[in-house]
Amino acid sequence: MSAFEHIIDARDLHAWYGSSHVLHGIDFQIGCRETVGLLGRNGMGKSTLIRSLLGHVKQRDGHIAFFGQDMSKAKPHEVARLGVAYVPEGRGVFPNLTVRENLIMAARPNRDGNYE
Numbered sequence: 001m002s003a004f005e006h007i008i009d010a011r012d013l014h015a016w017y018g019s020s021h022v023l024h025g026i027d028f029q030i031g032c033r034e035t036v037g038l039l040g041r042n043g044m045g046k047s048t049l050i051r052s053l054l055g056h057v058k059q060r061d062g063h064i065a066f067f068g069q070d071m072s073k074a075k076p077h078e079v080a081r082l083g084v085a086y087v088p089e090g091r092g093v094f095p096n097l098t099v100r101e102n103l104i105m106a107a108r109p110n111r112d113g114n115y116e
């Protein structure tokens with residue numbers, strides 16, 4: 001059994017682009033060995049949520065933990081070192097590869113050399 005319950009555990013997450021308040025207190029968890037799909041209309045904030053979790057949105061607030069480790073103030077490279085990767089959407093993917101191949105291509109080992 002893992003020492004942590006959630007791979008990602010975000011609480012009361014807020015994000016802004018300038019004066020535009022886009023995320024309003026989001027709670028978001030992904031459990032171990034769980035696959036989660038995030039659905040919503042265009043412009044609802046799906047990408048902003050993912051980008052906020054990874055530290056790509058500068059103006060954010062709330063509590064974020066990866067693998068039980070507090071990463072609320074972490075920079076993108078610090079999250080990447082944990083083995084967390086972000087696969088782009090739309091024109092950012094390689095259309096000649098399958099979804100699985102696009103995902104595998106982004107996989108990087110964490111500091112322990114593991115892919116988990």
Ligand SMILES: Nc1ncnc2c1ncn2[C@@H]1O[C@H](COP(=O)(O)OP(=O)(O)OP(=O)(O)O)[C@@H](O)[C@H]1O
Nearest residue numbers: 017018020022040041042043044045046047048049
């Ligand atoms: N770089 C940015 N600067 C300012 N506003 C932005 C920026 N990126 C997104 N937004 C705005 O933030 C809101 C959420 O956008 P976001 O891209 O997160 O939505 P989404 O759910 O991923 O949409 P889609 O389904 O089209 O991918 C929208 O109102 C969008 O216009």
Ligand SMILES: [Mg+2]
Nearest residue numbers: 046047048089
């Ligand atoms: Mg999006």
